[in-house]
Amino acid sequence: MMNILGNPSGRHESNFDAVENRLGVNLPEEVKELCSIYGDRLISGYIAVYGAESMVEKNVWMSDFVRGGHSTIPRVVLPDAGGMLHWGHSIEGDSFFLEDRGGGRWTVSAFRRNWHDWYESDEDVIDWLVDVFEGRHAADWMPEWSEVHWFE
Numbered sequence: 001m002m003n004i005l006g007n008p009s010g011r012h013e014s015n016f017d018a019v020e021n022r023l024g025v026n027l028p029e030e031v032k033e034l035c036s037i038y039g040d041r042l043i044s045g046y047i048a049v050y051g052a053e054s055m056v057e058k059n060v061w062m063s064d065f066v067r068g069g070h071s072t073i074p075r076v077v078l079p080d081a082g083g084m085l086h087w088g089h090s091i092e093g094d095s096f097f098l099e100d101r102g103g104g105r106w107t108v109s110a111f112r113r114n115w116h117d118w119y120e121s122d123e124d125v126i127d128w129l130v131d132v133f134e135g136r137h138a139a140d141w142m143p144e145w146s147e148v149h150w151f152e
Helices: 016-023 029-038 055-067 125-133
Strands: 041-043 047-049 085-090 095-100 106-112 117-120
Touching: 016 029, 016 055, 029 047, 029 085, 029 125, 055 085, 106 125
Parallel strands: none
Antiparallel strands: 041 047, 047 085, 085 095, 095 106, 106 117
């Protein structure tokens, strides 16, 4: 992934132990690494990845929102038991999730705001993001990416 996005300056020292305790789940190592490197940043002005500093707050908010009756997000969100991890969003209002498929396998799903539908992939977060940034996946609802990515 770093060979596509590069290394943003100032890698965060992240305490995912606290995040896991608050959400009641053991997160995959790839998720903790992704969110430590790119978390709490906007990638190329489009995709926001949550870091340890914001992940609990974003998940609690989304969990309350879904419990309140959001009709297109079909499953509960952490910290609700068995919930999905809300790991990021796009500037278009798409919400990105990881669903625990068992055996340590978590795959990407999303609420696509402009399409007002639920999207599911069979890929983990790293493979999915690589495919998105290389234009092989989700090209119908993601932007064309420049050769060089930047971080805000």
